[in-house]
Every structure is written in structure tokens, then in C-alpha cells.
Amino acid sequence: MSRSIVLGLNAVIVAVTDEQPRVLAVDSEEGVALPYGPLDPNRHRTLELGLRSWVREQTGLELGYVEQLYTFGDRDRVSGHDERLLSVVYLALGRERSVPLADATWRPIYDFLPWEDWRNGKPGSIDRQLAPGLREWMERVGRTADRRQRCAVSFGLRGAPWDGERVLERFELLYEAGLVLESSPNAGGKSSGRSMALDHRRMVATALGRLRGKIRYRPVIFELLPAQFTLLQLQRVAEALAGARLHKQNFRRLVQRGGLVEGTGALETETGGRPAELFRFRQEVLRERPAPGVGLPGLAS
Amino acid sequence: MSRSIVLGLNAVIVAVTDEQPRVLAVDSEEGVALPYGPLDPNRHRTLELGLRSWVREQTGLELGYVEQLYTFGDRDRVSGHDERLLSVVYLALGRERSVPLADATWRPIYDFLPWEDWRNGKPGSIDRQLAPGLREWMERVGRTADRRQRCAVSFGLRGAPWDGERVLERFELLYEAGLVLESSPNAGGKSSGRSMALDHRRMVATALGRLRGKIRYRPVIFELLPAQFTLLQLQRVAEALAGARLHKQNFRRLVQRGGLVEGTGALETETGGRPAELFRFRQEVLRERPAPGVGLPGLAS
DNA sequence: GTCTCCTATGCTCCTAGTGAGTATAAGTGG
DNA sequence: CCACTTATACTCACTAGGAGCATAGGAGAC
Structure with missing residues (x-):
């Protein structure tokens, strides 16, 4: 064959x-x-x-x-x-x-990876289903030091911090533990997320992890925004990708002092409050700083 | 066909x-x-x-x-x-x-990529051959803003900083400009480096760039060291990969206070000076810090 | 108008981390 | 005992980052 x-x-x-x-x-x-x-x-x-x-x-x-x-x-x-x-x-x-x-x-x-969205606090499914599920799995297959370490590091258990970039590690751990089921259209409740064909969900997990890492040191986030945007729009996109809330004032300080954006003078009035200045991406930053990214204040670095 | x-x-x-x-x-x-x-x-x-x-x-x-x-x-x-x-x-x-x-x-x-080794200062070939070669190439094919930007960012020309991680960008630029010749065993003097079969040199460039980035946020450098090592040995390996000299005292402070290593109490006496303590990698750091890497003090971050 | 409720934006304070350098300790070979 | 090497501790200035306060300028309710 x-x-x-x-x-x-x-x-x-x-x-x-x-x-x-x-x-x-x-x-x-x-x-x-x-x-x-x-x-x-x-x-x-x-x-x-x-x-x-x-x-x-x-x-x-x-x-x-x-x-x-x-x-x-x-x-x-x-x-x-x-x-x-x-x-x-x-x-x-x-x-x-x-x-x-x-x-x-x-x-x-986040329909496919609901445990990755922490913008409204820690997703309940982690403590309710995923952590217990992982524990059961370890009982079943053997509670080795290596497995315990992987669970702790990936999901921020036992005092370890949550690392937003470890999307793929988390997915693979859940997959091994049988907590996410692929190739079965209606498998899994809300907790383990919607499934995709074949191993496509793994691909999405890989992409999200890479993207979360990359926005920190390359200005790729601007690919996702229109040519002009307010700082709050920029922040909302960063938060959406990071899956976490950011500190507003410090976020502005970072992108402005970092030279990533420049004001256009124009104002956006549809904000619902004080009008916001429209900014644009500042190309020249590529020549000035070796690794220009947005910085995610409020996240464990 | x-x-x-x-x-x-x-x-x-x-x-x-x-x-x-x-x-x-x-x-x-x-x-x-x-x-x-x-x-x-x-x-x-x-x-x-x-x-x-x-x-x-x-x-x-x-x-x-x-x-x-x-x-x-x-x-x-x-x-x-x-x-x-x-x-x-x-x-x-x-x-x-x-x-x-x-x-x-x-x-x-660095036989294949000699311009990447800055440990003894900026390699002379950059100013002597590569930068002029790139200029000539641009005259030949058109001096677009995009090409100028790429040259400046990749090779730290026109005030841009040198970014050690852009190994692949540099190689591809030199390749496009015809300054590195592959598939011709004896092509290129010392300046443009030794060639490899097919596009294998590009693969090496990709690997070096990835490795330089990775040692900063994952403790992969310890894969390259014996189980026990002195801090100077660790530093020399980091320098070899980064292609740059690091500030000794700050490097020690970073790896020690960062919890990456722990002393064993044993001493290495073959140092040629005062004996150095032997250290080992501290596994637990993986649970404590989200992105544990060695940090490269003295480099533009 | 004025009150309330938005969002935008400027500024302060404190702490931790980083760059750079000085000083001292403890070996080696003459 | 010397010069020389490497190891290690410590200082100081500066910057970046975390947290929060205060003010600015719009919209809508009344």
C-alpha cells in the first residue's frame, strides 16, 4: 500500500x-x-x-x-x-x-475556543468543566509529574499565571484528554466549544496563539483596522485578540509614546461622549524601533 | 506535464x-x-x-x-x-x-552568514561590500521607497537600529540583490559567506532568526548546555546565538533574579580565575513566569 | 439652561526593571 | 608577593509599567 x-x-x-x-x-x-x-x-x-x-x-x-x-x-x-x-x-x-x-x-x-476569552472575567467553564475534566483524565491515564506540569502551566492552575499565548498547548491538552471532540458536528456543549471539520479547530488555535504573540512585537494589528481609527477602537481590537481587558490610559500611553500612531487632527464624533481624535499607523516606527508592537498593559507580561 | x-x-x-x-x-x-x-x-x-x-x-x-x-x-x-x-x-x-x-x-x-556575527564589532563586510552592493542593486532595479525601507530596516542603515532577529529578511534581501549565490560551491568571497546546497542556507538563516527570538521568551538555551554550567558559559552561548556581546553583571542579574537557574553549590575550578559556582536550569520557572527567557542586556530590545 | 452620563485625554505617584559602572573576592602562574 | 584572570556584590540614574485622579467636551433628559 x-x-x-x-x-x-x-x-x-x-x-x-x-x-x-x-x-x-x-x-x-x-x-x-x-x-x-x-x-x-x-x-x-x-x-x-x-x-x-x-x-x-x-x-x-x-x-x-x-x-x-x-x-x-x-x-x-x-x-x-x-x-x-x-x-x-x-x-x-x-x-x-x-x-x-x-x-x-x-x-x-471564541465560539470554537470559549475558554480563551477572559474579557468578562475568567470563563466559568474552566473551573466548572475543564479543570475537573483534566483531573479525571489524569486519574485515568496516570498522574505523572509531566502531565501535572502541563496542566498547571497551560491553564494557570496551582498558582501558575494564565498565559494568553499558550492557546495551542491548551487545545492539545484538552484534545488529548478527550474534552474537545472534533469531526462530530454537534459534540460538546457550550463549555468545550463548537467543533470544526477535521483538525481545523487546531489550526484556528494555532493562529490565535501566533497572533496574540505577534501583535506585541510587530504592528500587524493595523491590518485589522481601517486606515483611520480612534485609540479606543484600536484598544478594542487588541482586547478582542488578547481575550482580556486592558488599562485604558496606559494603553494610550504605550501606543503614543511608542510612536506607533500619529494623530490626524480629524475628530470622530460618533463616540457617544467627547469626540475622539482619529489616528493612523505611523510607518516610520519600523525604522526607529526594532520590535514595534502594541503592548498589552494590564496583562502579565 | x-x-x-x-x-x-x-x-x-x-x-x-x-x-x-x-x-x-x-x-x-x-x-x-x-x-x-x-x-x-x-x-x-x-x-x-x-x-x-x-x-x-x-x-x-x-x-x-x-x-x-x-x-x-x-x-x-x-x-x-x-x-x-x-x-x-x-x-x-x-x-x-x-x-x-x-x-x-x-x-x-557564521561561515555561511558572516554579517550576523557582531561580537567583535560591526562586521566590516557590511559597510565594505553589502551596503554598496545593495545600493548598486537598487540603482539597477529601481530605488522604490519600499526597497529603501527594507534595506534600512534589515541592515540598520540610515539611522535604523540593527535587529538581530531579522536574519531571514537580511538573507532574502541579499539573495534578491544577487549578493549571495547559492548552488555554486565556490561562489562568494569571505564577505558574502560560504554557500550551501540548494536553498539550505536560507533554511539556516530561518533557523538562526527563530532561535534568536526564542531564547528571549522560552528557556530553550538550556538544550544547548550540559546539565551543569557556570554563568559565564551560559552567557557565552547566549552571545554566540545573539551574535553580540552582553553586559556581564546585568546578564547574571537577569537569569538569577528571573529564577531561571539555581546554584548547585559545586564549584568549577578550571576557569583560569576565581572558581565559579555551577548552576542548573530551574524547571519550576515554567510555572512561575509566563515567558521565561534569558534576556539579552546590552542589546537594543 | 443645567444636570447627568458618556467617552477622551492629561497628569501624578509609585515600583520594578534595565543600563552602566565601581568595588571586592578568590583563584592561577610567575 | 606580584600581575592577571574570572567571579560576584553593590550602587546609581533612568525608564517603563501599574494604578488611579482630574479635567475636557460631547449627548440626552428634564
Whole structure:
């Protein structure tokens, strides 16, 4: 049984609207799925171009910022295939807009990973379901020091701090423990989140973790915002991605003194309070600071 | 011409000895090459296991710490192949030791990327050859604002700071400008560095950039050290990777007060001066701090 | 108008961390 | 005992970050 290799291209396309980070997904037989297409060795000169063309075809969207995320290739990650399926996954950022093709829709990321959103305090499901579930799992498979350490570090148990960037570690731990079930459309209550096709939820987890890390040292957050924005809009997007509330005054101080933005003089009056100045991203910061990012005051660094 | 896909696995295996970061390489027809082997869909359950088995076969080395780096898949990156070659590249860390197989040797990374080593001041080749070369290239292809920005940011020209982590950006810029020539064993003088087979030098550049970033927020540097070490040894390894000198007293303060190491009480007397205490990595730091890394005092952060 | 309730924005205070350097300790080889 | 090496403790100034107070300028209720 000499199997051939098929190379798939997947995109985790992220946008933030109404203070919710969202991912563009299509409907498939296996459930909610990321835009996908196989690499065509003849047509696609590069992997990224192949990805862009598949996304265009399936969602009508022309991608802007794109970066490679990870390549998944375990044999058992998808069942029932005759070929060996490898998937190269990309992260794309953009502003949400209506998508021409009807079956492509923007879904809130935290529907799939509800334990990652701490903006309204610690999600109750962590103490109610996930932590007990992990404990049960450890009883079942053996309470090794290594497993205890992983649980503590990933979920901030036993005095460890919560680290927003460990999204993937948390997902993989829950997966191992059988607390998130994939490939079964209606599996899991609200606690363990909505599932996706195949291992697409793992891809979303990878993307969120990477994005949370990256906004701190590269100005990628501006890919998610219009050309002009108020500082509160910027903060809301940062909070949506970080999944945590930030200290307002200090956030402003950081982005302004850090030279990331510059005022335009124009005012936004639809704020519901005092009008806010509109700002724009300051390109020159790239030449001035080695690692310009937004900084997340109020988070454990 | 419907081409099939071949999936290659490459390893950038890094160790530090004699204050030099080194990469394990084998000799091939095209020149110095990274350990390589195609994925066997039947034998290799995961990509990482496939990689480990190829490295074992080609170098006799059993890998420890391994992480996925990047997947290269451009059509034109290798010429003369009938199939489309994709390469999934992994970064591996270890302590250097004699390698059973004779044609696998440890080569200094800075032989391939000499402009990355600033430990003895700014490498002269930057001002002598690379910067002028980039200028010429821009004259030739057009001096767009975007190109000027890339040059300035990557190489710290026109007042921009040098950012040690932008290894890949620098390499790609030099490659575009024709200042590093691959696939020609004797190309380039000392200035542009020794070349490697195919696009393997790009892989090494990717690995070095990732590693420089990672030691700051994950304690991976200890993978490169013996179980016990003096603080100066630790510092020398950090310097070797960062390609820069660090402030000694502040470096010690950072790793000690950061809880990354703990003294063993034992002394190392072969220092040539006052004996130094031997330290070991402190596992518990993982539970205490969200992003424990060594910190590089003296570098622009 | 004026009161209340928004959000925006400026400023202060305190603490922890970082950059840079001085001083002292404890070995080695002559 | 000397010069020289490396180790380690400590100081000082400065900056960045956490937390909160105070004021500014709009909208809507009355």
C-alpha cells in the first residue's frame, strides 16, 4: 500500500468586528471548515499564490497580509483517506467585509475556543468543566509529574499565571484528554466549544496563539483596522485578540509614546461622549524601533 | 506535464561549541547540505518521526529538542527536478558530540552568514561590500521607497537600529540583490559567506532568526548546555546565538533574579580565575513566569 | 439652561526593571 | 608577593509599567 501524497492549503482568515475576532469559514460535509484547496504543482508557482487563488475561488475574497503558520502531517489526523494528506496552513489578516459567496461566513473565534476569552472575567467553564475534566483524565491515564506540569502551566492552575499565548498547548491538552471532540458536528456543549471539520479547530488555535504573540512585537494589528481609527477602537481590537481587558490610559500611553500612531487632527464624533481624535499607523516606527508592537498593559507580561 | 509532489524533510541541527554556533551538515553533490530525506507515507507516522529517523540514518545522531520551522514550496527554488519538491524544515537543538558517521560535520553558522556575527564589532563586510552592493542593486532595479525601507530596516542603515532577529529578511534581501549565490560551491568571497546546497542556507538563516527570538521568551538555551554550567558559559552561548556581546553583571542579574537557574553549590575550578559556582536550569520557572527567557542586556530590545 | 452620563485625554505617584559602572573576592602562574 | 584572570556584590540614574485622579467636551433628559 504505497500511498501518494496530497498537499492541501488552508487559510485561517481573521478579522475583528463588533469587538469579536472572527474567522472566515465555509460549510462542508464534515462541518464548519476553513477555506481549503489542494496544491496544483503546475498552476501554483508558490504555496502562498496557490492559497490566495483557492481563497478567491471559494470565498470571493482577495487576501492582503498572509504568513505561513504550520504544516500538519500526522498520518492519523484525518481518517478515511487513501492518500497521505499534508496541510500547509496560512494565517491571513483583513478587515471584515461582506463576502460575495454566500456559504462563506465570519464566525466568532471564541465560539470554537470559549475558554480563551477572559474579557468578562475568567470563563466559568474552566473551573466548572475543564479543570475537573483534566483531573479525571489524569486519574485515568496516570498522574505523572509531566502531565501535572502541563496542566498547571497551560491553564494557570496551582498558582501558575494564565498565559494568553499558550492557546495551542491548551487545545492539545484538552484534545488529548478527550474534552474537545472534533469531526462530530454537534459534540460538546457550550463549555468545550463548537467543533470544526477535521483538525481545523487546531489550526484556528494555532493562529490565535501566533497572533496574540505577534501583535506585541510587530504592528500587524493595523491590518485589522481601517486606515483611520480612534485609540479606543484600536484598544478594542487588541482586547478582542488578547481575550482580556486592558488599562485604558496606559494603553494610550504605550501606543503614543511608542510612536506607533500619529494623530490626524480629524475628530470622530460618533463616540457617544467627547469626540475622539482619529489616528493612523505611523510607518516610520519600523525604522526607529526594532520590535514595534502594541503592548498589552494590564496583562502579565 | 502533471507533476507529482515529493515531500522532503530537512533538519537544521544546532549546537554551540567553542563559543561558535554550529550546524550539522553532510556533503552532497551540490555542496554542503543539511540532513535530508523524503517523507515515506507508509513508514513515517508523523513528519517529526520521519525526520528523526532520517537524521539517525544519515548522521547517527539521536535528536532531542525539535520544532517545526517552515515549509518551503516555491516551484523555482530547486531546478532540474521533474517533481515538485516541498521541504518541511525542522530546527533541532543539542549538545555537540562526535558524530558516528564521518561525512557529517559541525560547521560554524557564521561561515555561511558572516554579517550576523557582531561580537567583535560591526562586521566590516557590511559597510565594505553589502551596503554598496545593495545600493548598486537598487540603482539597477529601481530605488522604490519600499526597497529603501527594507534595506534600512534589515541592515540598520540610515539611522535604523540593527535587529538581530531579522536574519531571514537580511538573507532574502541579499539573495534578491544577487549578493549571495547559492548552488555554486565556490561562489562568494569571505564577505558574502560560504554557500550551501540548494536553498539550505536560507533554511539556516530561518533557523538562526527563530532561535534568536526564542531564547528571549522560552528557556530553550538550556538544550544547548550540559546539565551543569557556570554563568559565564551560559552567557557565552547566549552571545554566540545573539551574535553580540552582553553586559556581564546585568546578564547574571537577569537569569538569577528571573529564577531561571539555581546554584548547585559545586564549584568549577578550571576557569583560569576565581572558581565559579555551577548552576542548573530551574524547571519550576515554567510555572512561575509566563515567558521565561534569558534576556539579552546590552542589546537594543 | 443645567444636570447627568458618556467617552477622551492629561497628569501624578509609585515600583520594578534595565543600563552602566565601581568595588571586592578568590583563584592561577610567575 | 606580584600581575592577571574570572567571579560576584553593590550602587546609581533612568525608564517603563501599574494604578488611579482630574479635567475636557460631547449627548440626552428634564
